[in-house]
Amino acid sequence: MSNKKLKIPVSLSIIFLFGLILLSLQLMSTATQESSELSDIYSWLLIGNSLGSVGLFVLIGINVYSLARELKKREAGSRLTTRMISLFVLLSIAPAAIVFYFSVQFLNQGIDSWFNVEIDRAMEDALELSAESLDQRKRLHLKQARNLVKEVVGKSQTLIALEMGELLESVEATEIALFSRQGHVIASESMDSNDILPLLPKEHVWLHVRQNQDYVAFNPTGEELLIQVIVPVADDEPRYLQVLFPVPMRIADLTDSIDFAFIRYQEMTFLRNSLKSSFILVLSLVLMLSLLAAIWVAFVSIRHIVAPVKELVRGTRAVANGNYRQQLSVVTQDDLGFLVESFNDMTLRIASSQDEITAASTEVEQQRAYLETVLANLTAGVISFGASYKIITANQAAYRILHIPVSHFVGQTLLDVIVRHPELTQLWESIQELLEEAEDIWQQRFTFLGPNGRQELLCRGTPLFSPVGERVGSIVVFDDVSDLIQAQKNAAWGEVAKRLAHEIKNPLTPIQLSAERLQHKLASELSESSAKILQRSTQTIVNQVEAMKSMVDDFSEYARPSKKQVEYINLNLLINEILALYILQTDIKIVTAFSTENIVIEADPVSIRQVLHNLVKNAQEAMNDKGKIEIKLDKVVRNNTEYAEFSIYDDGCGLTEKQIETIFEPYVTTKAKGTGLGLAIVKKIIEEHGGVIWVDTTYNKGAGFVVQLPTVLI
Amino acid sequence: MRLAVYITFLFIPEIIWASDYSTQVKNITIEKGTDNYNLDANISYSLSPVAKEALQKGIPLTWTVLIKIKKEGLLWDSTLEELILNFQLQNHALLNLYSIKSESTGKQDMFSTFAGALDYMSRIRDLPIINKTLISPDQAYYVVVKVDFDHESLPVPIRPFSYFDQQWALSSSAKLCPIKN
Numbered sequence: 001m002s003n004k005k006l007k008i009p010v011s012l013s014i015i016f017l018f019g020l021i022l023l024s025l026q027l028m029s030t031a032t033q034e035s036s037e038l039s040d041i042y043s044w045l046l047i048g049n050s051l052g053s054v055g056l057f058v059l060i061g062i063n064v065y066s067l068a069r070e071l072k073k074r075e076a077g078s079r080l081t082t083r084m085i086s087l088f089v090l091l092s093i094a095p096a097a098i099v100f101y102f103s104v105q106f107l108n109q110g111i112d113s114w115f116n117v118e119i120d121r122a123m124e125d126a127l128e129l130s131a132e133s134l135d136q137r138k139r140l141h142l143k144q145a146r147n148l149v150k151e152v153v154g155k156s157q158t159l160i161a162l163e164m165g166e167l168l169e170s171v172e173a174t175e176i177a178l179f180s181r182q183g184h185v186i187a188s189e190s191m192d193s194n195d196i197l198p199l200l201p202k203e204h205v206w207l208h209v210r211q212n213q214d215y216v217a218f219n220p221t222g223e224e225l226l227i228q229v230i231v232p233v234a235d236d237e238p239r240y241l242q243v244l245f246p247v248p249m250r251i252a253d254l255t256d257s258i259d260f261a262f263i264r265y266q267e268m269t270f271l272r273n274s275l276k277s278s279f280i281l282v283l284s285l286v287l288m289l290s291l292l293a294a295i296w297v298a299f300v301s302i303r304h305i306v307a308p309v310k311e312l313v314r315g316t317r318a319v320a321n322g323n324y325r326q327q328l329s330v331v332t333q334d335d336l337g338f339l340v341e342s343f344n345d346m347t348l349r350i351a352s353s354q355d356e357i358t359a360a361s362t363e364v365e366q367q368r369a370y371l372e373t374v375l376a377n378l379t380a381g382v383i384s385f386g387a388s389y390k391i392i393t394a395n396q397a398a399y400r401i402l403h404i405p406v407s408h409f410v411g412q413t414l415l416d417v418i419v420r421h422p423e424l425t426q427l428w429e430s431i432q433e434l435l436e437e438a439e440d441i442w443q444q445r446f447t448f449l450g451p452n453g454r455q456e457l458l459c460r461g462t463p464l465f466s467p468v469g470e471r472v473g474s475i476v477v478f479d480d481v482s483d484l485i486q487a488q489k490n491a492a493w494g495e496v497a498k499r500l501a502h503e504i505k506n507p508l509t510p511i512q513l514s515a516e517r518l519q520h521k522l523a524s525e526l527s528e529s530s531a532k533i534l535q536r537s538t539q540t541i542v543n544q545v546e547a548m549k550s551m552v553d554d555f556s557e558y559a560r561p562s563k564k565q566v567e568y569i570n571l572n573l574l575i576n577e578i579l580a581l582y583i584l585q586t587d588i589k590i591v592t593a594f595s596t597e598n599i600v601i602e603a604d605p606v607s608i609r610q611v612l613h614n615l616v617k618n619a620q621e622a623m624n625d626k627g628k629i630e631i632k633l634d635k636v637v638r639n640n641t642e643y644a645e646f647s648i649y650d651d652g653c654g655l656t657e658k659q660i661e662t663i664f665e666p667y668v669t670t671k672a673k674g675t676g677l678g679l680a681i682v683k684k685i686i687e688e689h690g691g692v693i694w695v696d697t698t699y700n701k702g703a704g705f706v707v708q709l710p711t712v713l714i
Numbered sequence: 715m716r717l718a719v720y721i722t723f724l725f726i727p728e729i730i731w732a733s734d735y736s737t738q739v740k741n742i743t744i745e746k747g748t749d750n751y752n753l754d755a756n757i758s759y760s761l762s763p764v765a766k767e768a769l770q771k772g773i774p775l776t777w778t779v780l781i782k783i784k785k786e787g788l789l790w791d792s793t794l795e796e797l798i799l800n801f802q803l804q805n806h807a808l809l810n811l812y813s814i815k816s817e818s819t820g821k822q823d824m825f826s827t828f829a830g831a832l833d834y835m836s837r838i839r840d841l842p843i844i845n846k847t848l849i850s851p852d853q854a855y856y857v858v859v860k861v862d863f864d865h866e867s868l869p870v871p872i873r874p875f876s877y878f879d880q881q882w883a884l885s886s887s888a889k890l891c892p893i894k895n
Binding site: 039040042043046127130131134202204208217218219220255258259262263264266267269270271274275277278279281 | 767768770771772773806807808809810811823824825826827830833834865866869870871872873874875877
């Protein structure tokens with residue numbers, strides 16, 4: 001605030017500057033006149049004004065340079081400033097140049113008019129007339145002096161001294177003196193009794209008269225003009241008579257006047273060109289100083305005028321760059337000031353609106369983030385579609401269930417996903433069809449072969465409508481119900497097994513006992529042939545009952561929860577141990593590819609041994625004791641958990657798609673002999689140990705099974 | 715240290731504009747008088763055609779003879795005394811006389827010839843410059859004599875241009891003369 005008070009207003013500075021320039025120019029104008037006392041400081045004034053011009057020129061140069069830089073940087077208001085200053089300079093220089101030109105013309109003509117031939121001749125004539133008049137007087141006084149010489153020739157010094165007064169009066173002189181050759185005063189007489197000594201001739205006068213020449217010259221002494229005449233006195237000893245004649249006052253005054261006028265005129269004639277140059281110099285300096293001052297003031301004023309415009313442009317740019325809180329300082333209360341105020345109001349309102357939008361946007365963003373979090377953490381897969389069935393969002397569960405990064409296909413349709421993942425063609429086509437056709441909520445179960453085997457999805461779809469009833473998209477939610485359905489199936493089979501055990505196994509023992517009793521009681525009573533028949537029949541009954549018991553036991557085992565006794569098993573060693581039993585049995589070649597590090601799982605060794613036996617035996621049977629079995633063991637990481645992955649591939653007849661769908665279900669078998677419970681039990685054991693088993697559908701040279709069991713760190 | 719004096723005088727425009735019409739200071743002699751050291755000097759004035767014309771037209775020309783008595787120092791020479799003699803030469807066409815006016819003495823001398831007037835100005839005789847008591851025998855002293863043409867005494871119209879015109883470069887360079895103790 002204090003700085004503001006101390007700051008000198010621009011207008012005051014300008015008035016002060018112009019005052020200073022006018023004063024300086026006035027002083028210089030006055031100094032140009034010869035009679036002025038200021039003529040003594042004329043040179044200093046000239047230097048001062050020149051330095052002022054240089055200073056202003058430098059100031060303007062700095063301003064021009066600064067403006068050029070602003071123009072180069074395309075700064076706000078620079079082009080407007082340039083245009084205004086250019087216009088001002090053009091408008092001020094043009095009339096000033098015209099005035100200057102005509103002033104110089106008038107000046108030259110005016111000075112030239114002072115001089116002409118008639119005045120020159122008149123002045124010279126006047127001088128000649130005066131000189132002639134004075135020369136006549138000089139000649140007269142010389143003659144008088146010579147006459148006086150005759151009076152003193154041959155006389156003694158004493159006599160001459162006595163006659164001096166008479167001689168002085170006779171010629172009406174002011175002073176008379178007689179000098180020796182050496183210049184000593186012999187005798188003298190003066191009209192002025194105060195003059196003790198006569199006027200002593202100068203050395204150069206002595207040089208002149210000692211050559212026996214007469215000397216006549218004017219001698220201005222104080223206010224009086226005298227004619228000094230010295231003539232030699234031709235005696236034995238050379239002497240010199242000096243007589244001073246007064247020039248009448250009137251003639252002396254006229255002489256002074258003519259002398260002064262002639263000198264003045266001659267001086268003017270000599271200075272004629274210099275005078276012109278001098279006036280032109282002053283005029284140029286005045287013009288240059290005024291113009292430079294005006295241009296500098298134009299710079300200051302125009303910058304002052306353009307300042308609010310620059311502010312406005314700066315503010316507009318800031319708003320364009322998103323700074324809606326831009327407020328400009330209102331410098332003036334004129335139209336531009338009103339414009340700045342309006343701009344401030346506008347930015348205030350925009351900033352307020354922007355705040356509201358930001359708040360709403362933040363809220364929406366928070367809600368969206370919350371929704372995304374919910375969606376991401378849902379166990380069900382969720383995919384939303386736009387009006388043109390393009391994927392908008394897909395959550396993490398969708399990837400987990402489908403094993404496809406659906407979120408990478410945002411902005412594309414499901415048909416585009418098919419191109420990259422053809423294994424899900426049927427699924428995507430079905431969903432796409434439902435999306436396009438369904439007008440209401442739909443639900444459908446889909447089965448497909450995923451990378452981990454057969455999967456069942458329960459899909460629910462909902463079309464989305466805008467408040468005005470326009471269809472804007474749809475959403476599909478799906479769950480992997482494979483495990484659920486499998487569990488349901490397992491439970492059902494368990495129930496069947498239990499019933500079989502109860503309903504079938506119980507009557508089998510009496511049947512077997514009855515058959516054995518018939519054999520025992522009737523064998524001795526029948527003929528040999530009949531006894532043989534009885535023997536075969538009862539044996540068949542007993543064998544079949546045994547077979548049925550075994551079958552029922554198998555079912556019981558399948559249905560009964562296993563009693564596991566878990567311990568750490570080195571899977572590498574266990575597999576090698578089991579394979580050792582099969583290597584020498586047939587011509588089947590077994591190729592192994594095991595991880596170099598030991599893989600340890602925590603499991604029931606009996607159950608795992610059963611699993612491995614079952615899988616190797618199945619492969620062996622599928623190849624009719626001829627071919628190659630490839631067994632791999634490695635570690636894999638899935639969902640941040642480390643698993644032991646055991647896979648077995650044979651090059652047998654392989655599995656059909658239909659077989660793959662039901663391979664792990666009880667009573668499903670491709671073999672002539674077998675209960676069809678082997679793989680069902682294998683799957684049950686693996687799942688009881690927290691693992692998974694599936695058919696590797698990517699392997700097409702035979703059948704391939706992949707088992708994954710969680711490992712432990714020892 | 716005399717070099718410093720020369721450097722000082724380098725800044726005087728007349729040296730820069732040294733021309734054929736420059737005044738020359740010749741034959742400086744310093745004699746020990748009864749009480750003072752007295753200076754004799756001969757100065758040669760030569761006027762350019764323009765200066766002669768100006769004189770004939772009645773414009774007075776003024777020269778200043780600057781005499782400085784300096785004592786040599788380690789870094790800078792100090793000035794003990796400074797004398798200034800002025801000569802204003804003017805022609806009076808009507809009386810056919812040349813006057814020489816001295817502002818310092820107020821004396822005016824009239825000469826019937828231009829040569830006589832110049833001769834008068836060119837000779838400086840027995841000018842007491844410094845008291846003998848001010849001169850120490852174990853110090854070195856010297857006298858600087860320089861004649862400056864006074865441009866500022868010229869009429870205003872010609873004054874600014876005279877500084878840049880060689881015809882008006884009528885000053886002399888500085889001439890030094892040691893004072894023998």
